[in-house]
Amino acid sequence: MKVxxxxxxxxxxxxxxxxxxxxxxKANIQQFGPxxxxxxxxxxxxxxxxxxxxxxxxxxxxNDEIDILGESYRWDKAKNSTDKGWIGYKLQLSAxxxxxxxxxxxxxxxxxxxxxxxxxxxxxxxxxxxxSGDYQLMILADGIDEEVPFSLDWQGKSDIDNPSFTTxxxxxxxxxxxxxxxxxxxxxxxxxxxYLLQTKRHYPANNDDKPVAVTELLNVSDKQVMYRWxxxxxxxxxxxxxxxxxxxxxxxQIQLLTVSNISIDVAATQMENVxxxxxxxxxxxxxxxxxxxxxxxxxxxxxxxxEDRWSYWRNNSQIYQLDITSGFIRQLTDGKLSxxxxxxxxxxxxxxLTRFPVDYKEPAHGLTQLVELxxxxxxxxxxxxxxxxxxxxxxxxxxxxxxxPDFMKGLGVxxxxxVVNNYDGQLYWRDASGKVIxxxxxxxxxxxGAGKLSNDDLILRVGEGDRGQLYLFDLSxxxxxxxxxxxxxxxxxxxxxxxxxxxxxxxxTSATVPQKAYLIKSGKKALLFDSQxxxxxxxxxxxxxxxxxxNSHGHNIDGRVYFPVxxxxxxxxxxxxxxxxxxAPVTRNFTxxxxxxxxxxxxxxxxxxxxxxxxxxGQAFSGRHxxxxxxxxxxxxxxxxxxxxxxxxxxxxxRVGNMGASYGGFxxxxxxxxxxxxxxxxxxxxxxNLSAYWGHGWWGYGYSGVASxxxxxxxxxxxxxxxxxLYNADKINTPLLLLHGNADTNVPVGESHYMYSALKMxxxxxxxxxxxxxxxxINGRQxxxxxxxxxxxxxxxxxxxxxxxxxxxxxxxxTENNAEAAxx
Numbered sequence: 095m096k097v098x099x100x101x102x103x104x105x106x107x108x109x110x111x112x113x114x115x116x117x118x119x120k121a122n123i124q125q126f127g128p129x130x131x132x133x134x135x136x137x138x139x140x141x142x143x144x145x146x147x148x149x150x151x152x153x154x155x156x157n158d159e160i161d162i163l164g165e166s167y168r169w170d171k172a173k174n175s176t177d178k179g180w181i182g183y184k185l186q187l188s189a190x191x192x193x194x195x196x197x198x199x200x201x202x203x204x205x206x207x208x209x210x211x212x213x214x215x216x217x218x219x220x221x222x223x224x225x226s227g228d229y230q231l232m233i234l235a236d237g238i239d240e241e242v243p244f245s246l247d248w249q250g251k252s253d254i255d256n257p258s259f260t261t262x263x264x265x266x267x268x269x270x271x272x273x274x275x276x277x278x279x280x281x282x283x284x285x286x287x288x289y290l291l292q293t294k295r296h297y298p299a300n301n302d303d304k305p306v307a308v309t310e311l312l313n314v315s316d317k318q319v320m321y322r323w324x325x326x327x328x329x330x331x332x333x334x335x336x337x338x339x340x341x342x343x344x345x346x347q348i349q350l351l352t353v354s355n356i357s358i359d360v361a362a363t364q365m366e367n368v369x370x371x372x373x374x375x376x377x378x379x380x381x382x383x384x385x386x387x388x389x390x391x392x393x394x395x396x397x398x399x400x401e402d403r404w405s406y407w408r409n410n411s412q413i414y415q416l417d418i419t420s421g422f423i424r425q426l427t428d429g430k431l432s433x434x435x436x437x438x439x440x441x442x443x444x445x446x447l448t449r450f451p452v453d454y455k456e457p458a459h460g461l462t463q464l465v466e467l468x469x470x471x472x473x474x475x476x477x478x479x480x481x482x483x484x485x486x487x488x489x490x491x492x493x494x495x496x497x498x499p500d501f502m503k504g505l506g507v508x509x510x511x512x513v514v515n516n517y518d519g520q521l522y523w524r525d526a527s528g529k530v531i532x533x534x535x536x537x538x539x540x541x542x543g544a545g546k547l548s549n550d551d552l553i554l555r556v557g558e559g560d561r562g563q564l565y566l567f568d569l570s571x572x573x574x575x576x577x578x579x580x581x582x583x584x585x586x587x588x589x590x591x592x593x594x595x596x597x598x599x600x601x602x603t604s605a606t607v608p609q610k611a612y613l614i615k616s617g618k619k620a621l622l623f624d625s626q627x628x629x630x631x632x633x634x635x636x637x638x639x640x641x642x643x644x645n646s647h648g649h650n651i652d653g654r655v656y657f658p659v660x661x662x663x664x665x666x667x668x669x670x671x672x673x674x675x676x677x678a679p680v681t682r683n684f685t686x687x688x689x690x691x692x693x694x695x696x697x698x699x700x701x702x703x704x705x706x707x708x709x710x711x712g713q714a715f716s717g718r719h720x721x722x723x724x725x726x727x728x729x730x731x732x733x734x735x736x737x738x739x740x741x742x743x744x745x746x747x748x749r750v751g752n753m754g755a756s757y758g759g760f761x762x763x764x765x766x767x768x769x770x771x772x773x774x775x776x777x778x779x780x781x782x783n784l785s786a787y788w789g790h791g792w793w794g795y796g797y798s799g800v801a802s803x804x805x806x807x808x809x810x811x812x813x814x815x816x817x818x819x820l821y822n823a824d825k826i827n828t829p830l831l832l833l834h835g836n837a838d839t840n841v842p843v844g845e846s847h848y849m850y851s852a853l854k855m856x857x858x859x860x861x862x863x864x865x866x867x868x869x870x871x872i873n874g875r876q877x878x879x880x881x882x883x884x885x886x887x888x889x890x891x892x893x894x895x896x897x898x899x900x901x902x903x904x905x906x907x908x909t910e911n912n913a914e915a916a917x918x
Contacts, residue, residue: 115198118185118246122259123172126154128179128237131163136236137180138204138216147206147234148213148300154182155211155232175238183246184232186265188258189224190697192890192899194251196221201244202235210270212299223902224257225883226696228265254898263632266659266695269879272685273297275629277609278601279307280586283314284337287590287597287615289353290314290622291331291340303875311340311351314613317622321356330371330380335592341371341378348378348416362416362423374469375440376418379426381433383411399452400459400795403839413447415469426472433465439488443469446486446493456481458516458799464495477528478502482516489550489569495522495530496541499713506532508713515716516800517677518709521554521567537574539563540709540716545589545598553577553589553596557710559652560679560702566596580619581610582682603684605654606638606691634659636694641701643737649715651730653703654682655742656694668749668893669699669742671735671772675727676757677719677801679708687755687871689882696886697894699745701738705730720803721810723784723817724764731761732769748773749893753885755779756841756870757801763819763849766826774892776885778833779841779870782820782849784813792839823852829859831888833881835868861888 140146153160159168172183181202199205199218206216210230214220238244250256276296283290293309309328311321328342328349340351341361348362348371361378370381386408388395401407411432415424427433427447436446445467453461462483466475482498498516499506506520519541521534534541539556546552552567554574562584564577579600587600601611601623608630611623636657645651658667670693674680680702684691690700704711706726707719718726731752739747751774754762759780766775781787785807788794798805807814815821830853832846846862853860863884865877872881887899901907 115247115249118248118259120172120245122261123183123185123246124169124261125172125175126167126169126182126184128175128177128181129162129167130177130179131165136204137234138206138236144213151206151208151213151232151234152211152299154184154234155208155230172244174243176240178237180234180236181238182232182234183244184230185246186260186262187224187229187231188260188265189226189229191226191254191894191896192887192902193224193226193255193257194222194898194902195255195257196249196251197231198247198249199233199235200247201239201242202233203237203239205233205235208232208234210268212270225886225899227268230265264634265632267630267633267635267691268695269689269692269882271629271633272689272692273875273878274299275608275625277625278586278611278623281588281599281601281611282331282333283588283590283597283599284333284340284353285335285590285592286337287593288314288337289320289333290588290599290613291328291333292599292611292622293327294623297875311353320353321351330369332371332373332378334373335375337592341373343368343371348380350418361418362421370435372435372438374415374438378416378418379435379438379445380414380416381411381435382414383409383432385409400454401452403790403792405839413445413467426467426469431463436485437487437493444488445469446488448483454795457803458482458796460796460799477524484519485544487544487546489546492523492525494544494546494552495524496520496544497522499535502530505530506535508535512714512717513720513803514713515677515707515709515719518713518716519557521552523569533567533572534574538710538712539565543587545587546591547589547594547596548592549594551594553587553598555584555587557679557681559710560654560681560704561710562602562681564598564600577614579612579614581607583684585609585683603682605682605684606635606656608684635691636661641738641741643734645706645730645733647726649706649730651703651705651734652679652711653701653734653738655738656690656700656702658694658697658699663744665744666746666749667697667699667744668751668889669701669738669745670889671701671703671731671738671750671752672758673703673705673727673731673752673754673761674756674758675705675707675724675731675754675761677707677709677716679704679710687878692882693886696890698889699742701735703731703734703738705734719801721801721805721813723801723813724761725817727761728765728768731765732771735771751775751889751893753777757781759841760819763826763830764817766828766830767819767822768825770827772828774829774831774889776831776833776888777846777849778872778881778885779835779838780819780832780845780849781841782818782845784818785815786848787841787845788814790844791841820848820852823849823858824856826853826856826858829892830861831885832860832862833884834862834864835870835872836864837867838870840870 197220207214207220274297276294279295280293290312295305295307297305309323310319326344328344331342346366347360348365350359350361367383368380372379413426413433413435431449434448438445447465449463451461462480464477482500484496486493486495499514499520500516507514521541523533524530539558543555544552550569554565561582564584566575581602582604584600584602590597598614603609609625612619636659639655641653641655693700709716752772753776755778759777762775762777763780788798805813834843834846836843850862868877872878887903890896891900
């Protein structure tokens with residue numbers, strides 16, 4: 095077939111409707127080398143050829159200029175060459191839709207093709223299947239073929255498979271970037287604020303989908319690394335009160351790092367299943383768990399309680415004390431119930447513990463015992479038994495307690511007429527006499543984690559609407575003051591506990607800004623880490639705008655809209671609507687399991703809203719989650735989508751999809767029984783039968799003790815039957831994709847099977863895809879990519895009228911459709 099330029103080819107294709115081969119313009123191709131360093135074997139001939147070229151490809155994909163054995167080489171325009179040596183070529187490829195075709199490489203010996211630095215295939219003719227996005231395509235070869243001129247030819251599978259080839263360096267965000275880029279996963283400041291222990295994780299190319307985690311001890315003043323762990327990362331790390339030593343668990347040992355000389359000593363061996371290390375003067379406290387071992391010959395298991403559905407429930411964990419000097423280990427607690435260490439007060443020789451006896455008498459059908467232990471005598475004092483309790487921490491003359499609004503018979507409830515949501519975290523103060531007062535009753539953000547300063551003030555991480563922020567709680571004034579973090583979501587933070595003025599290390603993101611980490615000291619911020627500069631420097635990310643509306647009940651419903659890269663308001667776009675609908679807001683994290691920026695990069699306008707029931711907006715708002723199971727949330731999502739479409743004329747109202755997971759998956763199925771406003775839907779790990787989830791899901795009965803407070807299948811049939819999508823499946827007309835991990839313990843995979851069976855029997859459009867070995871969250875790297883692909887291919891099929899990606903992933907679909915069409 096005649097070779098022609100891409101411009102001519104596109105004109106020809108438009109008229110013919112046929113696939114045409116086209117030579118890629120050399121102006122869009124860069125060349126590296128030839129590199130004539132003498133080697134015993136060519137790149138492809140070495141017995142370690144894959145490793146040799148993988149290392150080379152990674153370096154070449156990231157750098158414009160490289161020194162090789164003392165000689166400098168750089169990427170330049172492709173040109174005809176007769177020099178000997180291995181050679182590289184690269185170019186940028188952009189696909190606006192799922193694109194398939196064949197790349198033919200002429201004029202080089204033993205070519206190997208890489209996409210975005212990772213090996214794709216070693217061949218002179220490579221079939222490519224590319225989802226929409228921007229790619230760096232690179233070729234490494236042993237050398238040139240003197241008899242054949244170098245060229246790259248593209249043969250699209252059909253006339254729609256027309257990628258563009260350019261020299262631009264910028265690109266849209268990719269799935270691999272969002273998952274693989276280096277991020278900080280934990281931070282721990284020394285009490286004096288001089289040292290920082292931080293862990294970073296990333297997924298390197300060609301590493302078999304395995305992450306690399308590095309933990310570093312930094313000197314805060316100059317950011318210099320004092321010590322680094324990689325192969326054996328420190329677990330449960332804890333600083334001594336004087337900041338001179340760091341204790342941690344590694345290699346089944348409790349180890350001590352002395353900061354002054356960076357030496358490591360072993361304090362105890364055979365420390366398997368040890369966690370929760372905490373300094374107690376010059377000794378260490380820790381939890382030591384003994385796993386339950388069943389009779390290997392047993393053919394059955396008699397349940398002792400509902401908690402027996404949890405695989406770890408029969409394990410027993412107790413508190414121990416390690417004398418650093420002698421190595422003597424003293425057991426402090428014992429019993430059938432596990433003891434969990436919350437805090438210690440060395441000056442008073444006290445420990446604060448929790449235990450969880452079996453008790454279903456009242457919602458949430460679980461009980462927490464708060465216990466104080468005298469370390470000298472090992473006598474225990476039961477402080478209280480609570481139906482809602484999160485954590486507690488000592489102060490000089492009392493303690494802080496974090497729990498839901500119903501704590502101590504509703505001590506934190508704003509309005510007694512509201513049935514509160516006990517996932518809406520509150521802060522309380524208990525003085526030395528045992529009197530407890532609420533501190534956050536009139537503070538709408540939901541209290542999460544806390545770090546205590548030396549003067550007993552707190553640094554709080556709170557859920558403030560769809561943001562995660564830091565606040566200073568001043569105990570003397572009983573006041574909350576927001577800390578300016580310059581980001582939407584603080585995900586990790588640590589405070590210098592020996593200081594009264596806040597010194598805070600924290601890391602987080604904003605909705606369209608990758609992770610950054612800062613140190614705040616004396617009100618000034620110093621940058622510690624910048625993922626944007628390191629991993630997203632050449633990445634184009636779409637814009638974002640807030641979009642709130644007032645629902646029919648007069649409630650303000652918070653929302654935001656993500657725009658495609660290179661957005662054009664004169665175009666018509668498909669849209670995706672996302673929500674949770676349960677008790678937690680959909681936060682403004684840059685990435686995660688739900689990559690809104692990736693969806694926007696794929697050409698979708700994305701609307702995210704926070705329907706009634708979410709925490710962080712006040713107790714009345716979050717309380718509408720209780721005994722509702724979709725009542726308020728569904729109306730908010732339908733009304734919000736209608737308001738969104740009315741306001742954004744560049745969105746095609748006939749091409750709007752919706753999705754959610756877990757409770758959001760329930761919401762997706764529930765919405766499908768209520769409205770036909772959506773053209774396609776996806777429910778991941780959704781609940782279709784409330785009674786089944788209540789009785790079988792890992793957290794079913796406990797979660798329902800909050801979400802269905804006081805309601806059971808026998809006393810509230812309307813809630814458990816009429817609100818279950820399964821019992822209204824006949825009302826569903828929207829094409830529905832059901833995704834589920836077949837190892838899901840939280841929401842068993844049967845929840846999707848119930849709905850799939852119903853819709854199949856009703857001859858309604860439905861697909862069910864199980865992810866092998868995956869639990870409630872799809873966390874494996876390749877499984878995550880496959881999950882994202884299935885979701886976006888489904889919406890491309892229904893909202894873009896582009897079935898090619900879906901049919902490539904699931905080729906039997908097109909065969910089945912063709913067979914059905916033939917019959918009809």
